[in-house]
Amino acid sequence: MERYSSVDSKALIPNVMHNSVDFSDIQAVVDGWMIDFFFISACRFFKEDTAEEFNKSMRSLEVIVQGRENLKLVQVKKVQLCGFLSRVINGKRLDVQFENDKQITPLMSALSIWKSFSDSVADKALYGTIQSMLFIQSAGVCLEQGYYDRALAVLERMVEDYQMPEELKMKLCAIVKRKDTYHQCLVQFSFARLVESVKYFLESVLQVHPSDFLLKTASKVVWACQGAEVEEYTEDKNALRLAAQYGEDSGKYAVGEGRTETSVNTADEDQNHGASESSAVARRQPLGHKRRLLPKHASPWRPEPGRKLYGGIKRRPRSSDDLTSRFFNLRNKDRNVLESTENEGSRRKKVKWTYEEDRNLKAGVSRHGEGSWSKILLEFDFSDRTGVMLKDRWRTLKKQGEVGS
DSSP: OGGGTTSOGGGGSOOOOOTTSOHHHHHHHHHHHHHHHHHHHHHHHHHTTOHHHHHHHHHHHHHHHTTOOEEEHHHHHHHHHHHHHHHHHTTTOTTOOOSSSTTOOHHHHHHHHHHTTTTTOSOHHHHHHHHHHHHHHHHHHHHHTTOHHHHHHHHHHHHHHSOOOHHHHHHHHHHHHHTOTTOHHHHHTOHHHHHHHHHHHHHHHHHHOOOOHHHHHHHHHHHHHHHSOOOOOOSHHHHHHHHHHHHHTTTOEEEETTEEEOOOOOOSTTTOTTTTTTTSOOOEEEOOSOOOSSOSSSSOOOOOTTOOSSOOOOOOOOOHHHHHHHHHHHHHHHHHHHHHHHHHGGGSOOOOOOHHHHHHHHHHHHHHOTTOHHHHHHHSOOTTOOHHHHHHHHHHHHHTTSSOO
């Protein structure tokens, strides 16, 4: 403490406050900048699937908005959107609770927030797609984890409280009753696709509201510190004076030798919240019902080591295209095995074809047609035979005249 006794603390604070400016107004502007910063940070970490950093940004944002009743409308929307992202992230965790009602799952809670965006989302097709996936996955997550009764209860609740279409409800009820986790509806509108659609929505939001005033300003400071030759100060007093200089000359940073930049681009209307405070009263809206940004449990969720943030869906049944691809892979594999066998020479003895194998081969060709060796292998017992061996044996039988050409 003795080292700093000679430093006048008032001298370190730049005298930029005008007598007519109330400090609470200044604090409101700074809080707006901070809301913007943590909003864009949360969006970025959501898109990067970085759970731990996302939770840090959400906790900081929650501290800033706590107790503030008169946030601007655009700030309220950003806080609500962050709450929506938090619910989507925890969508598969049925033990996580955002509402007082324990029966409301995270995705059901996210659906109620999403419906409040109906007038503000420009892309109506995207809005409808995300809403449908929230309906489907609210029940699909319960079905995937084996909670069939809860899935049915969720469907009933969404019809009553969330205006879920009756036709969609009947379709999902049939899926749940059959316990068909791999139904095409659940595969097509999967949880992973829901997350990707939300990321696409965030891109459009950030184009309209970049919210990057502090981000750009901090980038200029970092750029200046990295690009300019800064003298090393051995005394803490001089270091404090340097910090005060940065505070006094905000927006004035060296960007190269002999050049300075004196302005910061603030094209977004909601970035520079203090620009028009003195000339007009900004539209404000009370926060109303305070939604939780983070779930009610004490410790923030962290994914297991080595696992993705959003997890994934179970392996779906193979389509016809998958089977075709598998057939060609098997054929190539059989060809490689044959070539390897030929290279081995005498190390592997040839096994003579039995009467039973010839009969199975003829029956298989008669049923599936010539060339469907993989299907014939699956249906009949050929021991260690491969598809290439079946093809060669069939060619031999045709040469011997035992089968028609």
